[in-house]
Amino acid sequence: xxxxxxxxxxxxxxxxxxxxxxxxxxxxxxxxxxxxxxxxxxxxxxxxxxxxxxxxxxxxxxxxxx
Numbered sequence: 001x002x003x004x005x006x007x008x009x010x011x012x013x014x015x016x017x018x019x020x021x022x023x024x025x026x027x028x029x030x031x032x033x034x035x036x037x038x039x040x041x042x043x044x045x046x047x048x049x050x051x052x053x054x055x056x057x058x059x060x061x062x063x064x065x066x
Contacts, residue, residue: 010017048056 010020045052050059
């Protein structure tokens with residue numbers, strides 16, 4: 001959650017502090033749900049797309065002189 005003025009802006013503006021206090025727990029809940037949902041994925045492949053078997057085979061087929 002991005003606010004204008006940082007913590008100083010919150011302490012000097014009662015309305016901004018109230019919004020932050022009300023929305024903070026909800027933002028934390030949403031972020032937590034997102035993190036849990038992304039962890040449920042089976043396997044994440046962090047390789048570059050050119051490191052996959054298919055890309056290597058295609059490269060070999062078209063770029064290596066026989």
